[in-house]
Amino acid sequence: MARNKYDIDETLQTEFNFSHLKRLGAYIKPYRKELLITIFFVSISSMLGLLTPIFLMQIMDDYIPNKNIKAIILVSILQLVIFLLISVILSFKISLTSKIGQNIIHNIRSDIFEHLQALPFSYYDDKPHGKIQVRVVNYVNSLSDLLSNGIVNTITDLFSLLFIIGFMLIVNVKLTLICLLGLPLLIIIIFIIKKKQRVAWQISSNKSSNLNAYIAESINGIRVTQSFTREQENIKIFNTLSNDYRLAWIKAVKLNFLMWPAIDNISTWSYVAVYVVGISWLDNSMQGITAGVIIAMTGYIGRFWAPVNTLASFYNSILTAVSYLERIFETIDEPVLVKDCEEAIEMPAIKGEVVFKDVTFSYEDGVKILNGINFHSAIGDSVAIVGPTGAGKTTIINLISRFYNLDSGEITIDGVDISKATIKSLRKQMGIMMQDSFIFTGTIIDNIRYGNMEATDEQVIKAAKTVHAHDFIINLEDGYQTQVNERGTRLSVGQRQLISFARALVADPKILILDEATSSIDTQTEILLQEGLSKLLQNRTSFIIAHRLSTIKNCTFIMYVDGGSIKEMGSHDELLDLKGSYYELYMSQYKFLEKE
Structure with missing residues (x-):
């Protein structure tokens, strides 16, 4: 599959829509009380901070000309108290929002991990594990700042913006309108770069996913790498993937940083316009402009564009987070193909009768792995499954445990269709x-x-x-x-x-499944193991896949599987008498052992 490669970019199965943000809101909702309290206090601190330009205007236009030193000292003390109060509120805000943000991050990550536990083997067969891991760790972590500070800062800055405009209008309406002339230009810039930002961060997340997939693969295969001295080749591949991610990240960040100089330039033009117009009107009594008014307005201009800058940064964060949210929710929305049906029953205590009825199965559409498998094992039977590599042996035992859904047919245990039983009650009674x-x-x-x-x-x-x-x-x-x-x-x-x-x-367990259970055990230990198992397997149904035919000679019956169907079935002696595929397989091993 194309997706199952570290050098292939993933493609989203669905387009992003704003319902993703609504879903994110569902994680935020349990903390709305704490957030509202934080927003309330931060808004108060913001409003208190806006008194400074008013104080300066009063000092410039009244207290200094009238040499009212006492009033200047009182205002200074009041300003100091306000600064201390703002510091306390901001400390409280940082502590609470960090805690809330990390709780939300934990809940999202927990939901992803819980969903991954339920996804079928087919999901993991089709995707590098590094690309799964990056969604649970890196992508969720990327939302941390947005959830910890972005939401509270954005809401409080919206209030601040309204407060600032209100104070500016109180000071001077005409200068306020001049300051606001830059907003339409900023909105145009935002819409121009919006789409490019989202695409850039999608590409960046793809390259990050590829890099993580290769790192995970390299760590898991380090013994093979060093055995075949592939270190230098692997370093080249890593550097290529890392460089791709570096370039993609730089491009995305460049687009993000376009916002800051745009706001900075518009802010500077606003300063210039206010100074030019304000000074030209300074001697015009009809305009009501004084030195204090100009100082107050320039103070508010700085404060006006600061929350605008924060809102633009939040907008950037949203666009960045969108590329991660798409991946996160895509994972959470991955269908659980193997799950309990609506009327699933608890599997009764298993006795061990297993029946396959015309079972057909394929991992991919149109490519059958098993085709019309039929057999019946009684309680206590030991069933061996042999055959060439890729014949479907492991698939048969995977279906008994219901790790995959059947294309057609039925598997029953003690007469109960396993697709009608809860998965947990089925697998808890098996040893695999x-x-x-x-x-x-x-x-x-x-x-x-x-x-x-x-x-x-x-x-x-x-x-x-x-x-x-x-x-x-x-x-x-x-x-x-x-x-x-x-x-x-x-x-x-x-x-x-x-x-x-x-x-x-x-x-x-009442059903024991052994897939090449003794393949890496020395012969002496295997002999001892067989002695212990001969007692343990009594009154248990067991399914055994083994390439060493000497270990399955005493099984109740043996199935020779090839090409997705059962070619031969019978006891060891019966299959030898047939002189068919099993006989040829057994004799080839026997001759090999004789040569030894």
């Missing part, structure tokens, strides 16, 4: 060991208990002993409390498989 023996960061005992969080230490140790993992575990520095890293890099491949085996068994 995949080909990838994934080990999580934490202790060994927690990794084994992952399959059943209610398991006691004794049950964990019993499972470990059954799969012969106990001996190597107790020889580690802290035994079962030994800390292991992500993917279990401190452990050998065989040790990781044994831990994964114990994890599957500690769930005490």
Whole structure:
């Protein structure tokens, strides 16, 4: 798939619309009370700050000419008190808005992660994991400043703008109108660069996503990279992707920075116009212009364009955030294809009868992986699935666990159609060991208990002993409390498989699924493991995929799968007597072992 590459830009499935901002508002709504309180106090501080030019006008036009020193001192003290009060309010605002912003960020990130837990394997099959991770971390983080300060600053600056215009009109109406002449020009500039900004930030987010995807892939494959001395080639690829992101980010930032010089220039022109017109009217008593009026107006002009600049910055932030919101909500809106139906029932206690009825399945439209699979396994049967690579063996066991939806057909367990049962109640009664023996960061005992969080230490140790993992575990520095890293890099491949085996068994499942469970275990350990499992598998239905045919000779029946269908089915001896595909596979292994 084209999307499943680090060097291919993602394309949005839907166009942005302002309903995305409405959805963002739903995350803000629970904190509206705190935000309103903050806005109220910040608005008061803003209004108090606007008294300064009035004080200056009064001092220039009245107190200084009349040499009223006492009034000047009182105004100075009042101004100091106002500044202290504004400082306290701003400190309160910073503390509260930061807390609110981070709470909202946490809620958005939690929703994305929760949704990712429910998405089917097909979603992860189709997208590099780095491109998923960047949405949960980087994109959400990019909204932090917008949510922490942008909203409160914007609302309070809107109020400030109204207050400023009100004070300016009180001081002088004509000079106020002159100052406002620059607004239409600014609005035109905003609309010109708006679309370019959104596209630029979309491209930047694409390049960031590509870079993160490659970094994640490189870290996961570092052993292969160093084994084949691919470091220099990987550095070249990284530098190319990093440079693409750098150039895209610079272009987006340049568009953002167009707003500031535009406002700065318009602000400067307003100053000049007010000074020129104001001074020319200074001696005209009809205009009511005094030195104090000019000083007050120029003071307000600076304050007028400051919130305009903030509003323009917020507008920039919105356009930047839009490119991230599109990706975030696209992820949250990704359909959960494998989910409980409306009338789903709790899966009864499983006994272990599994039936496939004309099961057809494909990962992609038009490319069938399984075509008309039919079989019946009774309670307690051990079913082996063999065949060439890509035949559909793993797909069959994935469908039993309902990791994918069927194209057609039906799978029943104890007569219950699994598509009609809740996923949680189905999977909780299964023990599954995949080909990838994934080990999580934490202790060994927690990794084994992952399959059943209610398991006691004794049950964990019993499972470990059954799969012969106990001996190597107790020889580690802290035994079962030994800390292991992500993917279990401190452990050998065989040790990781044994831990994964114990994890599957500690769930005490009625259906046990083993996909190449012994592929990385030495022959001696495998013999011991088979001895322990022979007892454990009694009264359990098990499905086993194994390339070592010697390990499945005692299974109830064996299915030879090829080309998406079951070519042969029977016991080990029955299939040998057929002298068909299974016979040829077995004999090829037998001859190979004889040569050894």
